[in-house]
Amino acid sequence: MTTTAGAAPALWSRADQQDFRARVRGTLLGGAIGDALGAGIEFQSLDAIRAAHGPQGVDDYVPAYGRRGAVTDDTQMTMFTVDGLIRAHVRRDTGAWHPPTDVHRAHLRWAATQREWGPDERRPDAGWLAREEWLYAQRAPGNACLDGLADDRMGTLEAPKNPESKGCGAVMRSAPFGLLAGWEPELVFQLAAECAVQTHGHVTGYLAAGAFAVVIHGVVRGDGLRASVDRALTLLAGRPGHEETTAAIRQALAAVSAGPPTAERVESLGQGWVAEEALAMGLYCALVAEDMRHGLLLAVNHGGDSDSTGSLCGNILGALHGETAxxxxxxxELEGRATLLQLADDFAMELTQGPALHSPSGSSAAWLARYPRV
Structure with a gap:
């Protein structure tokens, strides 16, 4: 299923479409579950987690933000990334094709949810996702994300926003780029990096985002997790400033061979607050996971950014195994499950059947109401 950037594969069989939709659902829902599992213990030390929940740590949702299964800004921003990628494909009918711009506009819509009381029905560009009232909640958004989106200027690789920031806020929202199954891996990497610098301009911050997107891309295409990690390392090697990200991934791979998976081994990779550590921790937990449950619990039971490492691990395992896992x-119990499912299905439908939904000669009015061209 390879093609040029932005184009759909020439033929999607029914089986291909069903498999792709299952992996898209798995990626978004798996990431959200990992996010929600970690939300209630973020900022706590491993000793504190074990003291409160037993030697094994948490084994279920812990209430956060007033409920069980609550998601954080990790899931919010991932959802708006998906919205931006759908908009990019829809807007291509107009002759405009610059996905970083459409993703940036989507992230600006997310930023509006963090400062406004609720949806503004007067905005012609809002679309359906920005009208979901439950998304208008602050769930510990990162300062770099808020600062990077505080004005309309879009960061670029040549002039990035927050050039000293390598927090995990760009990596945590980058799984959707990997869902562009028809793209070449190099283009997936490039797009993820270009969108990362809109808020996180440090070279490690945006290269880690690119590497993570390539891992998702590989497993969605059926290449296997280890092969996908190796491809990410190969693409990293050609990028200036890759050393920190490459070293973190190699440390994760070494940890896989070092012995049985434990919380202490996860913590040996860092705390997850910065991009390369979050990537390494999420990768490690996915690589050693016996199943979805085991991998996600391993990914959140540590003293660090539990929701982000849980989200990354969940993205990977969901892409690998699909929604039924x-x-x-x-x-x-997952907050926003219906919205996530709708968004996943819309993304899968756009990528596999976009020409039937919109074209320069005729389009579905309902689809354009959901994803306006403006």
Missing amino acids: LPPAWLA
Whole structure:
């Protein structure tokens, strides 16, 4: 399923479409479950987690933000990234094709949810996602994300926003770029990096985002997790300033061979607050996971940015195994499940059947109301 950037594969069989939709659902829902599992213990030390929940740590949702299964800014921003990628494909009918711009506009819509009381029905560009009232909640958004989106100027690789920031805020929202299954891996990497610098301009911040997107891309295309990690390392090697990100990934791979997975081994990779550590921790937990449940609990039971490492691990395992691998009890309580499912299905439909939904000669009015061209 390879093609030029922005184009759909020439032919999607029905089986291909069903498999792709399952992996898109798995990626978004798996990431949200990992996010929600970590939300209630973020900022706590491993000793504190074990003291409160037993030697194994948490084994279920812990209430956060007034409920069980609550998601954070990790999931919010991932959702708006998906919205931006759909908009980019829809707007291509107009002759405009610059996905970083459409993703930036989507992230500005997310930023508006962090400062406004609720949806503004007067905005012609809002679309359906920005009208979801439950998304208008502050869930510990990162300062770099808020600062980078405080004005309309879009950061670029040549003039990035927050050039000293390598927090995990760009990596945590980059799984959707990997869902562009018809793109070449090099283009997926480039797009993720270009969108990362809109808020996180440090070379490690945006290269880690690119590497993570390539890992997702590989597993969605059926290449296997280890092969996808190796491809990410190969693409990193050609990028100036890759050493920090490459070293973190190699440390994760070494940890896989060092012995049975433990919380202490996860912590040996860092705390997850910065991009390369979050990437390494999420990768490690996915690589050693016995199943979705085991991998996600390993990814959140540590003294660090538990929701982000849980989200990254969940993105990977969901992309790898699809939606049916998700633990049903966690899925049932997940905040925003219906919205996530709708968004996942819309993304899958756009990528596999976009020409039937919109074209320069005729389009579905309902689809354009959901994803305006403006």
